[in-house]
Amino acid sequence: MDELTKLTLAETLKDLKDKKFSEEELCSAYVSRAAKLNPRLNAFISLCEPYKGILAGIKDVFNTKDIKTTAGSKVLENYVPPFDSTVISRLDQHNISVLGKTNCDEFAMGSSGENSAYGATKNPWNLDKVPGGSSSGSAAAVAADMCVFSLGTDTGGSIRQPASLCGVVGLKPTYGRVSRYGVIAMASSLDCPGPVTKSVGDARTVLGWIARSDGKDSNVAYHKKDLNGSRADLHGLKVGLPSEYFAKGLDHGVKVAVEKAIKQLEDLGCSVVDITLPHTEYAVAAYYILMASEVSSNLARYDGIRFGGGRELFGPEAKRRIMLGTFALSVGYWDDYFAKAAKVRTLIKLDFEKAFEKCDVIAGPVSPTVAWNLGEKIDDPLKMYLSDIYTVPSSLAGIPGLSVPCGFVQGLPVGLQILGKHFDEETILAVGEAFEQSTNWHLEKPAINF
Amino acid sequence: MAKLKPEQVKHIAILANLPLTEKEEIGFADQLSKIVDYFDELSKVDTSSVAPTFSPVDLQNVLRQDSTEPSLTQEEALRNAPKVDNGMFVVEKVKHG
């Protein structure tokens, strides 16, 4: 049974086609494994018991028709949506069933999973450590083979960072590639639904299923550079290394692992170029101002009248961000905070445009550290925000980003981040896949002995 | 330097429709002040030559034709409401803003 749950999506699809096992057997394997491991890992807020289809873990911010959707919050404890997110309908068309709703920080706000109203998810590699956030359950579930793949959302790193901390693949698509219709909004100009998978090839497959305009999300345009599954030849491909992503604050062990990975890319035929993203140091402030402003507005609909509980049920991080956002938009502060941050966002976008004149992709770490102890950073929100330094700039710019396992520090996973130009997921997936296939990091699994 | 006092926090909480206890007001005042102080770093950046970016995509006129689709049934619309009456949502006390 364990053998079935180790398979990637690609392997699963092939073996099903070759009738090595049936869909029922596959479902049964995942359902029982998930039920067995969840009490310790808390990767799922709710579990279904599907008996057909290929099973995916869905972050609990995706509306799933007639299946309870909580966004990791007490406010939506009993909320049952009357409609599906677009991406869920699309997955359904490809015979994907919902195994369960994965745990996450409340309303996708957090970098550790500890802001969930349903208890923190544990990192399968070490149960005392955080799995990262906000797609904490999605990453942990894939790492522990509790599902074939999962869906998460990345607003400031919330797919890439937990993927990195849990040793799985996470893809943040270009903003505007995947419809947000049905995704419980956190920050409207930043939220990107995307896959968390066991391999880069799986991420490409799932992206192909969920991308494309649906006519309901005005930010998803038609006729954008379509995905055609081509594999670029890495020879001559230029990888930019931003000096700002290898500076003070980066943990030594992580730095070593990432640098080794980049050396591997060179061995595969890439050439490395030094680049600069000079406004990186302002990205966290700009991001938190803009994100919190949009959050304060997006969370205004939770008034307990048409659905859900009262606003006193929000957790402290949600309340904090609602107030920060309300403050940044208020009379007398709008110019210095919201408008200012929006201008800094332009500068950050321009940083990337300039850098991409000299390189095809940008590589670096995802997180300054590996997974930290549960409870370690929860009392210092600002400290937690600062750990998003390598992911928020690309979020502000809207470009795509991939996290690929590239090593370990004291038994805890490290992810390599690969960033690409707008709508150029093909190239970052190609680089990621080539790297993955030339190493064995992706074959490592956490030792689960409970 | 933006030092947020509990009274300011109270005002923000009212604007944000967040019921806070007095303890929360004090606690948040401290945390928010630290964060807003950090935000003030942005004043160092020269943004005089750029326009603001409100969205990473630059789309225009993404519009919808004026046609109708079926709505939710009344039951679906009311399904998650804590209180309903005669097909309508109920709110007990209406605040005059």
Next chain:
Amino acid sequence: MTNLYEPVIGLEIHVELNTKSKMFCSCSAQYFGSKPNTHTCPVCLGLPGALPSANTEALESCIKIGLALGCKVSEKSRFERKNYFYPDLPKGYQISQYRWPLTVGGEMEVVGKSGKRTIRINRAHMEEDTAKLVHQFGITTVGARSDQLPTSNEGEKTLIDFNRSGVPLVEIVTEPDFHDSEEIRDYAKKLQQICRYLKVSNADMERGDMRLEANISVRRVGVKELPPYRVELKNINSFRFMVAAVEYEIKRQSEALENGERLFQETRGWDENKKQTYSQRKKEEANDYRYFPEPDLSVVSMKYDVSRIEAEMPELPAEKIKRFVDQYNLTEQQSVILTDTQELANYFEECVKVGIDHNVDSKKIANTLINKKFDRKTTLPADLIKILREESEKPEYPESELESAVDKVISENPDAVEDFKNGKDAILQFLLGQVMKETKGRADPEKAREMLLKKM
């Protein structure tokens, strides 16, 4: 005493459009008479995860209204979120416009107590309607914002129907250029007429598809600065009540200031029973709506559609009136009456066309349509011309009897005659109507009018 003070009045009018679907979703916008909460979807119900999608027809209707008011269509227009909390606002914000409205800067000529004046239009922009609040005891409040509820007692319930939530609204805002209630009435009637000509809305105040809000303050005559306060008059659903409320407010505020009272920003409604305005809400400071650009919607740039949209617009009342005066040799007053609705104007022109072949001139047709009662629905233009021709072959109404009728009307209506002599041209129509009544409709209106003028 009130001549020491002059009113400073601006109007905000909301027009509910008659599009098939709502502003940001595909629910039917034709909700009148439907069971509650049967025209909703995740978008207009404000459910988590829903996203808005802008109705292109609604935008074009807004542009038509703007163009009819002489406004310019903005090069780049954005939707913005107006953030505030109220039970009729499902998202906790209204998608509206603020810094980048769809159309800006027009004007309209209005007729008031001091004759013709030009009112400047600040903008005509696009937004979405709120839900309907139904007070427990069956009083429905109709308004763009439902902060017009009467003061509620503890334990009273409020019920919400979201059928109206998300229906497209065009908001038309004037500069504070109005000086009296007659100008306001004229403006509102003209705007209603424009909406009906454009067929973008029935603009019926009683049904709530046109809503008036007036911002009134007063200042000493001669002072140029805007007063430091504004009283908002809201939730008044007829022209008549609005005029009464405005008159009342002008008087109340002037007296208050004369007594040395300070006046504050507040919202007031009209009590038809007591014939008074009453305070609904005192606003110490303006609401902080924390406007920011709506990230879920694209920029709207429709400058290049303007010529096409203009070509689709019918001839509007102002142009039609001018043309009728020139083309049919009518007075302005007659033209105003004949252009009251497109239907009447078209009927008139049809009659003129037929009349050419039968020697019945436009002035006779005009007089007949204005002064004689008959059912246009059952009388075709050709029929009317036939009747008029037959009449012209009949003996004329005796002049001596006409003269005595005119004399009688003049002696019985000394005030009206006085008004006419003082420049109130419109009174002539009233006097003419009285003469027609006196002669049981048999006199020739044109002759009657000439005689009235001669005698006064």
